[in-house]
Every structure is written in C-alpha cells, then in structure tokens.
Amino acid sequence: MGKSNDAMKKRKNRKSPSCQKLKNFTKRSLLYRHIVSIMAAKKRSKTGKRSNSQGMCFRQETSFNLGKTMVPLINGNEPSYDSTEHVYPSKFLIMCLNTIQNSLQNDGVLNIEDKPLFANAWGVEFWNYYSNGQDIMEKSGADSTREQIAWMASAAADTIARKEKEGLSFTGPFLLFLVPSQEKAFKVRQVWKPLETVGIYTLSLHSGTSIEHQIQRLKSSEPEFLVSTPERLLELLSLKAVNTSEVSFLVxxxxxxxxxxxxxxxxxxxxxxxxxxxxxxxxxVKFNPALHA
Structure with missing residues (x-):
C-alpha cells in the first residue's frame, strides 16, 4: 500500500505553532518536568520492599503475547524510574495531547476542570516505558481510558514525526489498536480524530460498516492509525486490502x-x-467466571 505524493505531503505541511504557542509549550514542559520530579521523589521516599503487585520495575513472561517480556504498569501510581532516567516528551507530543484535550472538552467528553492530559500520572509512566522501547501490560484489570488512548496516540504521532525528520517514510499503518467491539472502536476513533489537524489520519474498521466502503477508505486515506475488531481486520487482510506488515506499535x-x-x-x-x-x-481485563458458566 504505497504512499501517494499527496499522502507524503500531508504531514510535511503541518502549520508551525505561533511564538505564543511555543511559549506555552515551554511552560507546559517545565510543569511536566516538575510533576515527574515529584513522582520520582515519592518513589525514593518509600521504604521497605514492595510486592510484585505493587512494583512496576520487574518483567514477566505472558503467554498471550507470544512469549514477549512485558513491563507491568498499574495506573501510573507507583513510578519505578529515577528522574535522571526519564525521557521528556517533545513539544510536538505535548501539542498533540493539548489538541486532543481541547477537542474532547469542546465535545463535552472531558470536563474543563480536568487536569491537563500531559500531567496525567499514567501517561508520565507510560511515556517512560514507551520511549525506552519497552513493552507494557496494564495490570489494573480494566480497559483503556480516553486519557490513556490520548497518550498512546500522541506518543505514536511523535515517533512518526521524528522518523520523518530523519528521512524515513511509512508505507502502511504505524499504530494498530485492536478492540473487542464496534463501540470501543468508536471511543478510540473519537480520541484520535483531532490529530488529523497535524496530518495523522485514523480509520476505524468493524462490521458496522460495509467492507466495500472500508476498502475504498483504506485506498483513499492511507491512515497512519488503525483501530479495528479482529474479525473485520482478518477479512481485509485475507482480501489484501490492507497491509499491516510495518505496524510498529500494537495495542x-x-x-x-x-x-x-x-x-x-x-x-x-x-x-x-x-x-x-x-x-x-x-x-x-479480569476474568469473569459467570460469563463462562
């Protein structure tokens, strides 16, 4: 699924933020660093040994992930890193988070009073692992929240922008988000849609729309992000209507x-x-025996 000239240009033509926006990004970056330092200080102040259910610094094998070793992450409440090990997010990543937050607040999905997405504790912890190339397993037993979806999308968008500056290009979707239902696909798509303003396009694939329509959308939009139910994606893969071979981030x-x-x-x-x-x-998510009786 080759990139057309128009598709290659769409992210190169991103609008540069104004000087005032750059000043705001700098302020937000400083606040982000302050939040990270507080979390690291809390971590260092803890004494005694933590149990496996508390810590996030250990790795474990998971059968579901075909033998990959993953870092357990629990709601960002127990930071496992030292402040000197942390990789601070770029201005572009923070801009993506703010773009998503502003859109969701305008839609009434997030409250105006909510703290900024870039100050989300889970996001801070996620970014540390993601930026260091580690695979992650959320251990809370719940599915993803809008805040978490926003952080994953912004991190992926930042990677795409950085790689393109290095001269690399992508011939297929970079991020694949697999979900169990059409309803969850809609929720993910709602969070990601605002990133179209910075040249990151999303396509939602599920049985609620005809497969012929989705094939046409795949050809015309050449999305960077895909959110899909496994059944519909397998149908499209069998028809060679989509190429997932270069997916770099799988959720x-x-x-x-x-x-x-x-x-x-x-x-x-x-x-x-x-x-x-x-x-x-x-x-x-946690196993519910009643559903399998």
Missing part, C-alpha cells in the same frame, strides 16, 4: 483472562501479518 484492548477464545485466536492470527517486533501494549 490490544479488552483481552479477557485467561487468554483464550475467539478474540485471542483472532489476535494471534493478526500478529502473523506483522513483521518485526512492534512495541506492544496490552489490556487484559
């Missing part, structure tokens, strides 16, 4: 534990269409 939401069933089987099948070793973020 799996709503995977029920223990890891089995048609959703899990679909994810394993899709993984075979992805070359290399993409960043992986997973959201295994």
């Amino acid at each position: 799996i939401d709503g995977l029920e534990a223990p890891f089995e069933g048609s959703y899990f089987d679909g994810i394993k099948s899709i993984r075979q269409f992805i070359s290399g070793n993409p960043h992986t973020m997973s959201y295994p």
